[in-house]
Amino acid sequence: MEKQNPESLLRKAQALGDDIKEMEAINVPTAYRKAQIKIRNRRKAEAYNLLMRYAAFLTLPLLLASLTLGYLYFNEPEAEVKYAEVTSAMGTVVRYELPDHSVVWLNSGSKLRYPTVFKKNNRNVELTGEAYFQVEADTERPFYVNTPNGLSVYVYGTQFNVAAYDNDSYIETVLEKGKVNVVTPGGQETITLLPGEQLLYDKQTCQTVKNQVDVYGKVAWKDGxxxxxxxxxxxxxxxxxxxxxxxxxxxxxxxxxxxxxxxxxxxxxxxxxxxxxxxxxxxxxxxxxxxxxxxxxxxxxxxxxxx
Structure with a gap:
């Protein structure tokens, strides 16, 4: 066996002593606790990351569903409008109550077309012939009477008469109570009538004439x-x-x-x-x-x- 140098043996002995001192300086319980804390923190981080991935996976469909419901709510398609018709045969007068509780009398040979459910912001009806209207008041929903020639009469609640027969040369509006607005075809002119006034619209010349009339003489047909x-x-x-x-x-x-x-x-x-x-x-x-x-x-x- 080779004989080692005393100085080499001394250095190895010193290095071994230093290692022993370093090992003796280690606090084993403290090091163990630190290791446990690191392990727990690592597990928490892994669990958090996994949870975030699951949350993102679950949130996306929920977000899409919420957006879809919001779109449907604010862009709700209007339900299909269904219409009904009431007619008055020649030689007869018909009294009829509309869905909003307004009452209409149809003169001989007249027809009224109306939606079975009025919209939230208006009440539109279409008249051919002659009718007397007793409109239920509703300041939020104007009541429109539309005639075949494009002339319209709108009110919020009043009593008036409209004559719009196809074979007449004019359309006549007579107001008994309240106030009505007559809109000429194309919306070119809006004319307001007060009680006792009559408006004649000439279909050929598109001219209007306003007169004072005996209202009952114009609407007495509804009483026979x-x-x-x-x-x-x-x-x-x-x-x-x-x-x-x-x-x-x-x-x-x-x-x-x-x-x-x-x-x-x-x-x-x-x-x-x-x-x-x-x-x-x-x-x-x-x-x-x-x-x-x-x-x-x-x-x-x-x-x-x-x-």
């Missing part, structure tokens, strides 16, 4: 009455046609103009013609209705001549 105030024969003949559901051919052979002031309640058509003939040379004849191929009959026709 015919009231004429300075009415021409042409106007009377037209109203008699609708009221009695007949065709009247009027021939003004004399070229004269007659106006009448009269009230009729339960009189027959011939009685009314007799009355008119007292102040004018008026002759008439009733033609016998003809039978059609389907066994129905044509409407009664009356020829009235003014000489």
């Amino acid at each position: 009455k015919l009231i004429f105030r300075n009415a021409s024969l042409e106007e009377i003949i037209k109203r008699l046609e609708r009221h009695f559901n007949v065709d009247i051919e009027f021939n003004n052979n004399a070229g004269k103009e007659y106006t009448y002031r009269a009230t009729f309640r339960n009189e027959t058509l011939t009685q009314i013609l007799d009355y008119l003939a007292k102040s004018a040379n008026l002759k008439w004849k009733i033609l016998t209705p003809e039978q059609r191929e389907d066994d129905t009959f044509t409407k009664t026709k009356i020829i009235v001549d003014l000489y």
